[in-house]
Amino acid sequence: MALNFPNPSRSYDASRHCVCFWGYDGAREVAFQVTDTVLSLLSHGAAFEETAFLDTFDRYRDPILTMARDIYTPGMRNTYTIS
Numbered sequence: 001m002a003l004n005f006p007n008p009s010r011s012y013d014a015s016r017h018c019v020c021f022w023g024y025d026g027a028r029e030v031a032f033q034v035t036d037t038v039l040s041l042l043s044h045g046a047a048f049e050e051t052a053f054l055d056t057f058d059r060y061r062d063p064i065l066t067m068a069r070d071i072y073t074p075g076m077r078n079t080y081t082i083s
Helices: 036-042 051-059 059-071
Strands: 010-013 018-025 026-035 079-082
Touching: 010 051, 010 059, 018 051, 018 059, 026 059, 036 051, 051 059, 059 079
Parallel strands: 026 079
Antiparallel strands: 010 018, 018 026
């Protein structure tokens, strides 16, 4: 089964400096994190604050989900970081 992202929720983790989101491979939940650095590059250096990072994630959701699918290997791990 292919990795999909039916749950649009995401959250900012200040301690890890990333936005977290989740995908599913069948019934298996897979956690993803996209780092502040990647989000800053996408937003061309927008403000470094939670709201700005979440807005950038929302604006670039489709390319970020494509990156997540590209790094995902079925059955290998439960957490992946896009950095």
